[in-house]
Amino acid sequence: MQLTGSQFTETTGIVGNDLATLPDYPAEIRAPAGSLAGVSSYQIQFGREDIQTPGDQPDVLVVMNPAALKVNLPELRPNGIIIANKATFNKRNLQLAGWDTNPLEDESLGEYTLVSIDMTMLAEKALEDLGLSSKVMARSTNMFALGLLYWLYDRPMDSTFNFIETKFKSRPEIVEANKRALQAGYNYGRTTRLISTSYTVAKATLPSGTYRNIMGNHAIALGLVAAGHKSGLRLVYAGYPITPASDILHMVSNYKNFGVITFQAEDEIAAVTSAIGAAFAGALAVTGTSGPGMALKSEAIGLAVSAELPLVLINVQRAGPSTGMPTKTEQADLFQAFYGRNSETPTVVLAAATPVDCFTMAYEACRIAIQHMVPVILLSDSYLGNGSEPWLLPGMEDLPPITNSQITSVNGEFQPFEITDPATMARSWAIPGTPELEHRIGGLEKDAVTGNVSYDAENHERMVHRRQKKVDVVADHIPLAATFGDEKGDLLVLGWGSTHGAIRSAVERVRGEGHAVSHLHLRHLNPFPKNLGDVLVRFRRVLVPELNLGQLGRMIRSEFLIDTILFNKVKGKPFLASEIEAKIFEVLKETKDA
Amino acid sequence: MPRSEEATVTQALTRKDFTSDQTVRWCPGCGDYSILAQVQKTFPELGRKKEEFVFVSGIGCSSRFPYYMNTYGFHTIHGRAPAVATGIKIANPDLSVWVVTGDGDGLSIGGNHLIHLLRRNLDINILLFNNRIYGLTKGQYSPTSEFGKVTKSTPLGSIDWPFNPPSLALGAAATFIARSVDVEGQHLQDIIKAAYHHHGTSFLEIYQNCIIFNDNAFADVTEKDTKVEHQLLLEHGQPMLFGKDKSKGIGMDGHHPVVIDLTDGKHSIDEILLHDKTDRMTALMLSEMTYRPEFPVPLGIFYEIEINTYEDLIHEQIERAVEKMGPGDMEAILHAGHTWKVK
Numbered sequence: 001m002q003l004t005g006s007q008f009t010e011t012t013g014i015v016g017n018d019l020a021t022l023p024d025y026p027a028e029i030r031a032p033a034g035s036l037a038g039v040s041s042y043q044i045q046f047g048r049e050d051i052q053t054p055g056d057q058p059d060v061l062v063v064m065n066p067a068a069l070k071v072n073l074p075e076l077r078p079n080g081i082i083i084a085n086k087a088t089f090n091k092r093n094l095q096l097a098g099w100d101t102n103p104l105e106d107e108s109l110g111e112y113t114l115v116s117i118d119m120t121m122l123a124e125k126a127l128e129d130l131g132l133s134s135k136v137m138a139r140s141t142n143m144f145a146l147g148l149l150y151w152l153y154d155r156p157m158d159s160t161f162n163f164i165e166t167k168f169k170s171r172p173e174i175v176e177a178n179k180r181a182l183q184a185g186y187n188y189g190r191t192t193r194l195i196s197t198s199y200t201v202a203k204a205t206l207p208s209g210t211y212r213n214i215m216g217n218h219a220i221a222l223g224l225v226a227a228g229h230k231s232g233l234r235l236v237y238a239g240y241p242i243t244p245a246s247d248i249l250h251m252v253s254n255y256k257n258f259g260v261i262t263f264q265a266e267d268e269i270a271a272v273t274s275a276i277g278a279a280f281a282g283a284l285a286v287t288g289t290s291g292p293g294m295a296l297k298s299e300a301i302g303l304a305v306s307a308e309l310p311l312v313l314i315n316v317q318r319a320g321p322s323t324g325m326p327t328k329t330e331q332a333d334l335f336q337a338f339y340g341r342n343s344e345t346p347t348v349v350l351a352a353a354t355p356v357d358c359f360t361m362a363y364e365a366c367r368i369a370i371q372h373m374v375p376v377i378l379l380s381d382s383y384l385g386n387g388s389e390p391w392l393l394p395g396m397e398d399l400p401p402i403t404n405s406q407i408t409s410v411n412g413e414f415q416p417f418e419i420t421d422p423a424t425m426a427r428s429w430a431i432p433g434t435p436e437l438e439h440r441i442g443g444l445e446k447d448a449v450t451g452n453v454s455y456d457a458e459n460h461e462r463m464v465h466r467r468q469k470k471v472d473v474v475a476d477h478i479p480l481a482a483t484f485g486d487e488k489g490d491l492l493v494l495g496w497g498s499t500h501g502a503i504r505s506a507v508e509r510v511r512g513e514g515h516a517v518s519h520l521h522l523r524h525l526n527p528f529p530k531n532l533g534d535v536l537v538r539f540r541r542v543l544v545p546e547l548n549l550g551q552l553g554r555m556i557r558s559e560f561l562i563d564t565i566l567f568n569k570v571k572g573k574p575f576l577a578s579e580i581e582a583k584i585f586e587v588l589k590e591t592k593d594a
Numbered sequence: 595m596p597r598s599e600e601a602t603v604t605q606a607l608t609r610k611d612f613t614s615d616q617t618v619r620w621c622p623g624c625g626d627y628s629i630l631a632q633v634q635k636t637f638p639e640l641g642r643k644k645e646e647f648v649f650v651s652g653i654g655c656s657s658r659f660p661y662y663m664n665t666y667g668f669h670t671i672h673g674r675a676p677a678v679a680t681g682i683k684i685a686n687p688d689l690s691v692w693v694v695t696g697d698g699d700g701l702s703i704g705g706n707h708l709i710h711l712l713r714r715n716l717d718i719n720i721l722l723f724n725n726r727i728y729g730l731t732k733g734q735y736s737p738t739s740e741f742g743k744v745t746k747s748t749p750l751g752s753i754d755w756p757f758n759p760p761s762l763a764l765g766a767a768a769t770f771i772a773r774s775v776d777v778e779g780q781h782l783q784d785i786i787k788a789a790y791h792h793h794g795t796s797f798l799e800i801y802q803n804c805i806i807f808n809d810n811a812f813a814d815v816t817e818k819d820t821k822v823e824h825q826l827l828l829e830h831g832q833p834m835l836f837g838k839d840k841s842k843g844i845g846m847d848g849h850h851p852v853v854i855d856l857t858d859g860k861h862s863i864d865e866i867l868l869h870d871k872t873d874r875m876t877a878l879m880l881s882e883m884t885y886r887p888e889f890p891v892p893l894g895i896f897y898e899i900e901i902n903t904y905e906d907l908i909h910e911q912i913e914r915a916v917e918k919m920g921p922g923d924m925e926a927i928l929h930a931g932h933t934w935k936v937k
C-alpha cells in the first residue's frame with residue numbers, strides 16, 4: 001500500500017501539482033491481514049494551489065478490504081467517493097473488521113458515491129496467461145487500483161512503468177504482471193466510465209525551478225551530507241535502529257562516496273558517545289533517534305555540553321511515553337529537548353516545519369553546532385519524516401558557509417578552554433594528531449581557560465553562565481521572527497514543527513474572510529529569535545496549537561508573561577486545518593465578546 | 595602493522611614528554627601509580643609521535659589516567675569509553691587510541707560497549723584495571739568480586755558470581771587477550787608493547803591492588819614468597835612451566851588440564867603443553883584457570899590472531915564507493931530520482 005501511494009505521489013509531482021502526503025502504517029511489520037490493526041494507508045492532497053497538508057477529509061477513499069474501510073471511513077468527506085475491491089468483502093474479512101453485514105450491499109454507505117469492483121478477478125483475468133501463482137496475482141491488485149486512479153485523475157503511467165522495470169529487474173514475470181495490472185486498471189476505468197467524470201487537475205502555480213518530491217527523513221540525510229560537503233569536514237553519522245528515525249541512517253549510508261561514515265552502534269548510548277568521540281577527533285558528528293532513544297542519550301548530551309563539542313542530535317518524535325505508538329506522530333519531546341538532563345545543561349533546539357524544511361534545518365543544525373562548538377538538537381517527527389512534498393531544489397551556492405574554530409598551532413601556551421571568538425563563544429577545536437596542542441577534556445568541571453579539572457566555586461558559577469550564554473549568543477546568528485500576515489492584529493497563531501501546514505491553511509482561510517489573524521512558526525526554539533517578545537505583544541491574543549499538552553505554550557507564558565491559549569491534540573495524528581480554523585473562530589468570538 | 599606506525603618520530607621522546615603537569619591524586623600505595631609509570635616508560639619506545647596518542651576513559655579511579663598523560667585525552671562518562679574511542683578511531687584511524695577502564699566501569703555499567711568493541715575489532719588498546727572492587731565510590735563489591743565478598747553494600751556477603759574477564763573477552767571474539775600485574779613492571783611493559791603492536795582490539799587485564807578497599811586481592815601473584823608458585827608466565831611456543839625452578843607444568847589428563855609435578859620421577863617435560871597463542875582452545879583453557887585455586891594464574895598473552903580491523907573495512911568501503919560512483923557530487927544527489935521543471 002505504501003508503494004502504491006508513493007508511486008501516485010511521484011507521478012502527481014511530475015504532472016506539476018503541489019502536494020502533501022500522510023503515510024500511516026502499523027508498527028507490526030506483518031499484522032494479520034484483514035485485521036483492523038493491520039491497516040496501512042496513504043493519504044495525499046494535491047492540486048493547483050499551494051498545498052500545506054495532506055488534507056483534512058479525503059474526497060476519494062480507495063479500500064482494498066473491509067478493515068481499511070472501517071478504519072478510514074470516518075475521515076472521508078460527506079458525499080465522498082469510495083472505491084472498494086469487493087472480492088475481499090467476504091464473511092471472514094467482514095467479521096475480522098467488525099462489520100455485521102456487508103456495507104457494500106446494505107444501504108449504510110448511502111451518503112457516499114460507492115464504486116464496488118471485483119479488482120481481484122479483473123487483475124487475475126489480465127494476468128491469466130502468465131502462469132503465475134495466485135499469491136503473485138493477488139499482489140498485483142494494488143497495481144490495478146493504482147491504474148484506476150491514474151485514469152480517474154488523468155495521470156501518465158510512464159514513471160510507474162519505469163519504476164516497476166527497475167524494481168523487479170531480475171524477475172521479468174513480475175514486471176509483466178504489474179504492468180499489465182496497472183494498464184488493466186486504467187483501461188477498466190476508461191472503458192466502463194464507472195465514475196461519471198475523470199478529473200483533470202491543473203498545474204499548481206509554483207515558483208519556477210527544478211523540483212523533486214522529498215520525504216522529511218531523506219531531506220535530513222541530504223541536509224547532513226550537504227553540510228559535510230560544504231564545511232569540508234567528514235560526516236560521521238551514528239545511529240541505532242529505531243522507528244521512525246532509521247531511514248536517516250539508511251539514507252546517509254548510501255552516500256559513502258562522499259567520504260561519509262555511518263556507524264550502527266550497539267545501543268543508543270553508544271551511538272551518541274561514538275558521535276562525541278568523532279567530534280573530538282574533528283568530524284561533523286551526528287546521531288539520530290526518536291524520543292526513547294533521546295532519553296537514553298541524555299547523560300551523554302550533558303558530556304557534549306560540558307566538553308563544548310559540536311554535536312548534532314536528531315529526534316524524529318513519535319507518540320506516547322515509553323514505547324508508546326512508534327509509528328504515530330506527536331510533538332511532545334520539546335520539554336525533553338530543553339530540560340531533559342541533569343543540572344543546567346542548555347542546548348540549542350531547532351525544529352523543522354515541513355518535509356522540505358528538514359533539509360534546511362538539518363543543514364542549519366550542523367552550521368550552528370560547528371560554528372559555536374555546542375550540541376544542537378533538531379526536532380522532526382513521524383509525520384514530517386514519512387510525509388513528502390515537492391521541493392524546489394536549492395543550489396549548493398545558496399547554502400550559507402559553515403566556519404569552524406579548528407586550529408593547527410598557537411602563539412604561546414595553548415589554553416584549550418579559552419573562548420577565542422566572543423561572537424560565537426567557541427573555544428578552539430584542537431584535533432588529536434595536531435602537534436603541540438595535546439590536551440585533556442572531560443565531564444568534570446573545568447577551569448574556564450586551561451580546561452584543567454576545577455572544583456573552584458567561582459569558576460563553576462562562571463562556567464554555568466558561560467554554557468547558557470553559548471546558547472544565547474546563537475540568537476545573534478539566526479533570522480528574526482517574521483509573521484505570515486500582518487505584523488499586528490487580533491490573534492497570532494504560534495506554532496512549531498510539523499503543525500506548520502495545518503496552521504497555515506487555517507490562517508489563510510480565516511484571513512480570506514477578512515480576520516486580523518497571523519501565523520508565526522518557530523524553527524529556532526532555543527534560543528528564540530531575538531524579537532519574539534516584540535512580535536507577540538502586537539497581538540491581542542496568542543493561540544498555540546501543539547500535538548502535546550501545551551509545551552511551547554507554557555514556555556512562552558513563563559518567558560514573556562503572555563497568557564497564551566493552549567490548543568492541544570494527542571491522538572498520534574496531525575492537526576486538521578479545520579480543527580485549527582474552528583478554534584481560531586472560537587477565540588475570535590471570545591475576544592470580541594470580552 | 596597499524597596504519598600509521600610507519601610515521602616515526604624524528605626526535606627521541608622520553609618518559610617526561612608523556613608526563614602531564616597535573617598532580618596525580620590516587621591514594622598513596624595504589625597500584626595505579628605503577629601502571630602509569632610503566633605506560634610512561636614504554637611509550638617513548640614505541641617510536642610514535644606524541645600527538646597521535648589519545649587516552650579515553652570512563653569513570654572510576656583508573657579513569658583519571660588520561661589527566662596524567664601528556665597526550666590527547668578524554669575523560670568521558672561512566673562505562674562509555676569504548677564507544678567514545680570507537681568514534682575517535684573511525685573518524686581518524688591514524689590515531690593510536692587507548693581505553694583505560696576498570697572492573698566496574700568496563701564490566702558492569704559499560705559491559706555492552708566493551709564486548710561490542712572487542713567484537714568489531716577496531717585497532718584500540720584496552721587497559722582494564724581489575725581491583726575487584728569499587729574504589730571511587732568507596733568500597734562496594736564489583737562484577738569481579740568473589741562470591742560471598744563482604745562490602746558496604748553486601749554486609750552479609752555478595753551473592754553475585756564474578757565475571758572472568760579473559761573468558762568474557764574470548765566470548766566476545768577478542769583478537770588479543772592478555773593479563774599482567776601492576777607490580778610486575780617489566781612484564782607489564784612488554785605486554786603493553788605487544789598490545790600496541792597488535793593490529794586489532796587488544797584486551798589487557800591488569801591486576802591492580804586497591805590498597806584502601808581491597809588490599810592484597812592478588813597477593814598470591816604479587817607477594818615474593820608465593821608468586822613463584824602462582825604465576826604461570828606464558829610464552830608463545832614454550833612449555834607452560836611454573837613453580838620454583840620451573841618444576842611444575844600444565845599437561846593433559848584425557849580432556850582435562852592438570853598440574854604435573856616434574857620432580858616426582860613419573861613425568862617428563864614432553865608431557866607439558868606448549869603455549870600456542872593462536873589457538874582458541876588453549877586460550878579458553880587458560881582463561882578458565884582464573885578462579886580455580888588448583889591452577890596457577892596465567893600471565894602474558896593468552897590469545898592473539900590477526901584479522902581485518904573495523905576501521906580498515908570502513909575506509910575500504912568508502913574507497914570502493916568512490917571508485918564505483920566517483921567522488922561525491924552534491925548537485926547530482928540533490929537532483930537524483932524524478933525531477934521536473936516549473937517555468
Ligand code: SF4
Nearest residue numbers: 621624655729804805
Ligand atoms: S581507592 Fe583504591 S583504586 Fe582508588 S585510588 Fe585509592 S587505592 Fe587506588
